[in-house]
Amino acid sequence: MRQFDKKLFNLFYLILVLGACVLALGWSSNLVLASGIKAANTFGGWSVHVMGQKKQKVCYIHGKPKKSSGNYAIRGDSYIQVVHRLKNKVRNEVSITAGYTFKKGTEVAVKISDQTFKLFTDGETAWSKTASDDASLVAAMRAGTKMIVTGRSSRGTLTKDHYSLVGFTAANRSIDKSCGYKN
Template identity: 50%
Template sequence: MKFFVTAVVSVVLLAVSPVAAKQLGSFKDWSANAEGKGKSLTCWIYSEPVKDEGKYTKRGQIYSLVTHLPGEKVTNQVQFTAGYTFKKGSAVQVVIGKRKFELFTSGDSAWARNKKDDANIVRAMRSGAKMIVTGVSSRGTKTKDTYSLSGISAAHKAIGKACKVK
C-alpha cells in the first residue's frame, strides 16, 4: 500500500505544483525535475509518447514517469498514465527491445509490482531505443503507446544527482 501511496503523491506533485518544481533540464525526449527539500524531496523524469494508437474518441494526458523519493527510500519508481481508466484487473505490457514486463493497473495508471521490477524496467529503458506500452481501457479499447528513450539516461542521471541516488 505504501508503494501505491508514494506513486500517487508523485503524480499529485507533478500535477498540482509544476511552478514550484525546479526543472533540471530537457534531455532529448525526456525532462527532469525536482521539488522539495530534505525528506520531502522528490525527483522525477517524464516523457510523452511519440506515437499513440487505439480506436478511441477522447483520451487524456499520456506519459511515462520515473520517480525518486529518497525520504521514503523509494527509487526508480516506474509509472505509466494512460489518459483513460484501465479495465479493472487488467495488466499493462511494456516491451523494450527483447525485454517484456507486466505491470498492474489502478485507475488510469500502471506500476511495476515491486522494486526489483522497477529497477529492471529502468535498466532496460536506459539501454533501449524505444518502449512500447499496451493497455486496455475500461471500455475494452486497446491502446499502444510508443515512447522514444532518447535522452533518458542523461535525464535519469540528473535526478540521481539532485536526489543523491545512485
C-alpha cells in the same frame, strides 16, 4: 479640450493595462517559485523535475509518447514518470498514466527490445509490482532506444503508446545526481 482629455484617458488606460500585466506576470512567476518545483533540464523527450529540499526532496523524469494508436473517441494525456522520493527511500518508481481508465484486472505490457514487462493497473495508472521490477524496467529503459506500452481501456479499446528512450539515461542520471544517488 475634449480631444486632449481623450488622449490623456487613453494614455492612462494603457499605463493601467501594462501595469496590470506586469503585476500578473510577477505574481504568476512567484506562484511557480513558491510551489518549489523546478524543471532542471530536458534530455531528448524526457524532462527532469525537482521539488522540495533535503530529505523531503522528490526528483522525477516525465516523458510523453511520440506516437499513440488505438480506436478511442476521447483520451486524456498519457505519460510515464520515474520518481525518486528521499523521505520514503523510493528510487526509480515507474508509473504509467494512460489518459483513460484501464479495464479492471488487466495488465499493461511494456516492450523494450526483446524484453516485456507486465505492470498492474489501478484506475488510470499502471505500476510495477515490486521495487525490483522497477529497477529492471529502468535498466532496460536505460539500455533501449524505444519502448511500446500496450494497455486496454475500461471500454475494451486496445492502445499502444510509442516512446523514444533517447535521452532517458541522461535524465535518469540527472535525477540520481539531484537526489544524491550514485549511478
